[in-house]
Amino acid sequence: MGTDNKTWVREFILLGLTSDWNTQVSLFVLFSITYMVTVLGNFLIVLLIRLDSRLHTPMYFFLTNLSLVDIFYTTSIVPQMLVHFLAEEKAISFVNCAAQLFFSLGLGGIEFVLLAAMAYDRYVAVCDPLRYSVIMHGGLCTRLAITAWVSGSVNSLVQTAITFQLPMCSNKFIDHISCEALAVVRLACVDTSSNDIAIMVSSIVLLMAPLCLVLLSYVKIIATILEIRTSEGRMKAFYTCASHLTVVVLCYGMAIVTYIQPRSGPSVLREKLVSLFYAILTPMLNPMIYSLRNKEVKGAWYKLLGRLSGLTSKLATW
Template identity: 80%
Template sequence: MGTDNQTQVREFILLGLSSDQDIQVTLFVLFLVMYLVTVLGNFLIVLLIRLDSRLHTPMYFFLTNLSLVDVSYATSIVPQMLVHFLAKQKVIPLLSCAAQLFFSLALGGIEFVLLAVMAYDRYVAVCDPLRYSAIMSGGLCTRLAITSWVSGSINSLMQTGITFQLPMCSNKIIDHISCELLAVVRLACVDTSSNEVAIMVSSIVLLMTPFCLVLLSYIRIISTILKIQSTEGRKKAFHTCASHLTVVALCYGMAIFIYIQPRSSPSVLQEKMISLFYAILTPMLNPMIYSLRNKEVKGAWQKLLGKFSGLTFKLAA
């Protein structure tokens, strides 16, 4: 019976945020602008790092990876959501839903591991600056980046495969903004306790383990900063970590609130808003955080704009 019903589900209906047409048009414009800012901001960060040789360091190599992950994550969710704001039938095919779940889950996992890698980079820079270049070699940076991408992808592949093997019966309404893992699991017409345990275990491995590594890194970093005698030295050391620490607080805070929690909370509306924040606002804010709080990036912007202004002046003359 369950298998027969499962074969009937070829598509899902995403309820989204609102059924009011006027509100949906307003949300379409708002999120379209935010998405374009996200793509442009992250693209400019990658371009800036590429063009300025002073930014060819491990920290900015990892930041390039983070920007690519952010753009890809937003792209896995936002375009489909924008289409649904204007569509009467908010339908997503089964295969598209599975693909969306895989990519969003994979990219989220990659970002968590990548932030832990970036914390290790900051730890070496502050706690062992004389050996920084020797430790953070090009080979090690490449291996750490590959590890981030592979670990997130493998976890997502397993979770997506397990989830879409569940019998969905005739239930095809997903009360969420996208094909999010917990929202899809809730559609199953069988006991999903084992799936929830698997989600919890993978969350601990791929979310809490990197988070603990970030905490350990910053405990050592703060301890080292406090031992610095000069106020100027402490400020300089802190500023090398401020941008990364801000991004860590945003990304890990939202994800932990969603996945590491009692089963009864938060509400579906809270889940939607948190997922929206994580899918759109965080990727949009990350390049701004690194641009506004980082002296090297601001200096590179000024240099690039100076060159552009000079070129424009010559062309005009």
């Protein structure tokens, strides 16, 4: 292959989910509603934690970070996808594609590390409750959060640089809903073995390593719960971790299916559907899971709604 053909394209065309116009309009409506619910739900979680002093604890500090990550993550993908549903030319510039890949990879990595930090928080709460406030102090929580944001961002920067230094020749059609790493690498007209290895290493460092920490935490949590004599005590301890465990299964499960086996993994269509679930449904479900399964959050909701109801009554009387 001549070097003249090894060029960098100026823009890409995202093929998306379907080329049928009626289906695209229907998906535009559906995903627009889903996006608004996702952003509103996570924003309300952040606001609720900020306003209610009872939620100023390490667990909800990490949940605030998680909600912000979900807002930024879904915003990095969904608005562009909505525009493309109604556009004839579904183009995205080279720079915007690189930016989208950077933010989606970075925020995904941040979320995995945050979930590991939250698992450690639950481990201390269940296994060493008397020293919880001493161990999970503000300084440690801040350092864990900074570690999550920095590690995810650095990994994303490296992955994005490695991916977009590849010559794409004349290939510019990305068979995906967004500029996703595996889909972009497939466009390269050179050997991508090093990129496949980099993706695998990245998956191990920012996916499997935090997952191992989560599993280790829950092994110790389950062992502690089984030692509790009363069924009421066991249920209370398990309930403390139920919301976080549900979110862990959703987030890690989808990511493992997508990234751990890039070559022999899912088909392109399945890869799109998994990415869609991870980009849209998971961020929408997270605030619902924590709201519906957590007594403290539900109590804070009722308190806030009571305040708003009282304020509305005063305004109406005035």
